Amino acid sequence: MSYRLLVPGLLSCPLAAQTSESSLPIVSLLSGFLLLAFIYMFKLKLDIYKLQKARTAKKGSRLGFYSLHDDISGFPNKFFLQQQLDELLKRAPEQHYSLLLIKITQFDQVNKLLGHSNSNLILAQIAQRINDHLAGEDKALTFEFRQQKPTRVCHLGGVDFAIWVDSDDKEHMAEYLADTLERAIPEPMIVHGCAVDYQLQSGIAHYPEHGTQLNELLERAYLALQYHSSLQGNSQVFSTDMLHYTNDKLTLMAELRQAISEQQLELYIQPQVDMRSHEVLAGEVYIRWRHPKRGLLTPDSFLALAEEMGVIYPLTQWVLNEAVAMIAKLKQAALVSKIAVNISSKDLLHDELVDALEQLFDKYQVAPGQLILELKESALVAEPVKAMTMLQRLHQLGVELALDDFGTGLSSLAYIRQLPVQYVKVDCSFISDLHKSDMNAAITGAIIDMARNLDLGVIAEGIEEAAVEQKLLRMGCSRGQGFFYSRPFELSGFAVWLKQWQPDKVKLQ
CATH class of the missing domain: 3.30.70.270 (Reverse transcriptase/Diguanylate cyclase domain)
Known part of the structure; x- marks a missing residue:
């Protein structure tokens, strides 16, 4: 007699009918062991499956977290x-x-x-x-x-x-x-x-x-x-x-503030001379910006925008500091020359302007009369009362004042007579073709006569030829500046230039 014993997970195998009764327990033990092994393997596979599923879920959770959070700070993105x-x-x-x-x-x-x-x-x-x-x-x-x-x-x-x-x-x-x-x-x-x-x-x-x-x-x-x-x-x-305001303009103004502290700005100066003796009386400073990417920028590139956007005052403060420091340097070298600085209408609206100047004069031990502040007629139009008050304070401080681009504004004669200014500057647009244009000559002559009647000095800018200089002298104007005497050069070289300046070497062409 024979039969087959079926063990789950294994092939059926024949056993001899003549197997002794003593061997049956061994067979039963083997069958039980194989059954337990099968159950264990099944459970192990199930646990592995669950672990893999949990890891996948955790990985997905992490991916979800990082997709909604910054990987540096961990904060929501x-x-x-x-x-x-x-x-x-x-x-x-x-x-x-x-x-x-x-x-x-x-x-x-x-x-x-x-x-x-x-x-x-x-x-x-x-x-x-x-x-x-x-x-x-x-x-x-x-x-x-x-x-x-x-x-x-x-x-x-x-x-x-x-x-x-x-x-x-x-x-x-x-x-x-x-x-x-x-x-x-x-x-x-x-x-x-x-x-x-x-x-x-x-x-x-x-x-x-x-x-x-x-x-x-x-x-x-x-x-x-x-x-x-x-x-x-x-x-x-x-x-x-x-x-x-374009992003470019806003960026430029932000860079301008940075340029002030990072020494990217430079001052150039152009002398003002007595046209009779060719003695240097003063020098007008002009700002230049050595932009790290845009190259050398002239005032036309950024000054108007700086004034419009309210960045002009810190820029003016920097210019004033450099100018007064140069006056002190000239004094130490026994050289005498006043320095002229252009200020804007926005500068006149800052109440602390006078206090800032007083501190500069005290810091560098400079007399206020060595500084000339130039302003355009248009600077007086926006807030005339406040502008007039500031001009009075500056005059009392002792600085000299000049009305720039005179003849191009709309100020009345009665208003100009109230201004505490010492000079008017005839705009270069009238001067350059003075000896060729009867109209320009007539306008310039009228400005000079009016200024003299108001007991004001006259400065002519834009003189490029000897013929223009001689005509201005005949009209009664004796102070001028322009390429005929010198092109603008770096302020740092002004002391050396003054030492080398020889009035008798100016060639009349």
Whole structure:
């Protein structure tokens, strides 16, 4: 008699009928062992499957996290902001919000000094500082919670961060937060024994007033930030007026502020002489900008824009400092020459101008009468009362004043008589063709006669030929400047030029 014993997972095998009864327990034991082995292998495969599935899920979760968070700071990124914004505006499209943009300035210097790994660490710490400062500001909306603490900062990438502000019942809430962050956050960080300094700049765009899409709001917040950084002290909130300024112009003005501190600016000077004796009486300074990318820029490239955008005053302060320092240098070398500096209408509106000049005169031990301030007639038109008050203060201080481009403005004779000026400058447009144009000669003659009747000195600019000089002398004008005497040259060489100047060598052609 024979039979087959079936063991799960194994092929059936014949056993001899004559198998003794003593061998049956061994067979049963073997069968049980094989059954347990099968169950164990099945469970092991099931566990491996579950582990692989968990790892895949975890990997997917990580991928999901990193797709919505910045890989340097770990804070929500622009995609997260867009996602949250879409949901928020669906729920409450009628509510008012503000997008507050924060930028860390001059961070490229940190990269150069400390390397990317350290700078990334600093970037993450600054982001954390901003977020910690917003912990008690419920109007700054929360993106997510970490360890039961709100995350209210979005890292847009690079050195740019965004905060979404509920401004429904507090219109200026974003401005308040921006001012607070700009003052409170930039504390130096110590990295490897080095103190790392940085600053924050901000720009604000309002929803729905300035846009209803994230990209539109970001663009306008960026424009407001650029405008605010170029015109320090102005509001960081976007306005439609900012659309008139291109990014190139805003960048140029921001670079101009940087140029003042980085010694990219230079002063050139052109002498003013007594046309009878050819003695040097003064020199008028002109600014040049050695831009690292655009090359040498003349005043026409940036001065008008600087005045329009309110960047002119710090520029004027720099010029005045250099001019007064040169007067002191000439004094030490026993050389006598006044220096003339052009100032703008915006400069006249700064009450601290007189105080700043007093400090310069005291610092360099220079007499105020050695400085001439030149201003155009147009500088007196915008705010005549305030301009007149400032001119009176400057006159009392002792500086000399000259009315530049005289004859091209619209000032009345009665108004000019009230001005505390010592000189008028005849515009070069009348002078260059003086000996060839009867009309120019008539206009110049009338200006000279009027100035003499008002007891004012006359300075003719743009003299390029001896014939023009001689005609001006016959008209009664004795002070001039132009290529006939010297082209503008670097102010640093003025002392040497004066020592070498020989009045009798001027050739009359």
